[in-house]
Amino acid sequence: MKVLKSEVKLCLSCMEEHKVDIVEVMEHEVFKGVEVDFPAIYEYCSNTDEYLENEDMIHANSLAIKDAYRKKVGLLTSKEIISLREKYGVSQKDLSEILDWGKATITRYENHQVQDRAHDDILRKIDSDPRWFLELLKRAKDKLPQKTFEKYCHSAREQYNKQKNQYLIASIQALYAKFEGEDKTGSVELDLDKVVEVINYLAQNVSVLHKVKLMKLLWYADILHYKRHGRSITGLVYSALPMGAVPEGHEQIVMLDGVSFDTVMYGDNVGYKFKPTPGLEIKRLTADELETIDKVISEFGHLNTDQIVDRMHEEEAYKCTEGNCIISYSFADQLSIE
Ligand SMILES: [Zn+2]
Incomplete structure (x- = not known):
């Protein structure tokens, strides 16, 4: 018997005014042919050793029996x-x-x-x-x-x-479950909130931000931060594709809640032009991380896609990584920017 609270009142069991406990007792009953245990609530009189139910308690206890039954037979409570x-x-x-x-x-x-x-x-x-x-x-x-x-x-x-969004997050996390080792992740566990913030911060501060360029800027931000502080910003893992570094799961990443873009046509191809998401606040990125991203923006923000791809192709990290393989953060020392 668990005492939930006590109050001094006229006790309807002994008809005297005294301290009455409101108690919870585990009860056992058969409901619709099923044996159920449920917590029932009563007033307890210590003079008569009796349990009393007021209107509310009758209602609550009857609901408790039914909920115990529902749980037992697998119905919603x-x-x-x-x-x-x-x-x-x-x-x-x-x-x-x-x-x-x-x-x-x-x-x-x-x-x-x-x-x-x-x-x-x-x-x-x-x-x-x-x-x-x-x-x-x-x-x-x-x-x-x-x-x-x-x-x-x-x-x-x-x-x-x-x-x-929950499905997307789960699918990205499943993809990343196989990546181990600080050289792949930059010593940081994947942080999708930060990924979304970095993309928004870039979209706020870079006038024309298409997907190829965004992917490169993400890589530069992560590897530069690793060079400076021994850890990446987002924990993204990047592969060396013909156009340069691309994060694993990039197709899902751009669909995450908080990432906004317009689709634009380039001849026969559909492209993404990223833009800031209204109302999205930058609150997870640290001052150090923003400083790193600012450096990347000042270095590459004004370049067009071809120019930034060319820059990427000159990086040792890219030249020393086989096509379609993971780019190791251990190349950070040889990065062209400080
Ligand atoms: Zn009493």
Whole structure:
């Protein structure tokens, strides 16, 4: 028996005023044929050695039995249903409406009724698949006020983007799991927040920033910082491609949340022109790191793509690395800038 709190009040068990403990007790019951253990809350009278339930406690204890049951048979608990609904900022009534369920269905599931398996599956799918929820929303468009509809679509899209970003991060991290050794990573673990910040800082300070040039500037910043301080800024691993250094996972990196670009056509090719992301603050990069990046910008920021590729081709680090192989940070000493 765990005492949650105590208060002096009229005790309805012994009908005297005294200190009454509110206690949590583990209970065992059979619900829908399943044995469950759950924490129940009572008032405890030490005079009569009795447990009492007030209205709120009856409600909470009944919910606790059902949640214990739901957990045991693998259904979402009431809290999980509330949290998935709140993730999308949708009201109980509107969610019921969107799903074409009875108006009070969600309210009941969040309070006193255990959902059936089919409804549980649908709620889980909404939780894990914001794009599907967006489809459901569109189907229910006419049932919702325009403003409400737009608000829900907006948060569904936000959830979708968040999820997409999590997949991207996971896929980059999976790619980097195989890289070991400070000569590859510059003695730093991959820090994607910093990668996003460096890209934004470059986009803020370099007037024309296409992808090839961005890749080179990232490499110069990392290897120059390694030369100066014995560690790279981002932990990115670079390979020697014909156009110079390119970070592993570059295709995913440019799609990360916080990286912005316009697509531009060069003849038949699509190119990226990077730009600062509105509202993105530079807060993870240290003063030393910004100083390094500033040096790289002053040295290379004004060069066009061909010029910077030419510079890269003259670097010992590039000349001494076989095509498509990882460029070692150990070449930092021979870098053309200090
Ligand atoms: Zn009492």
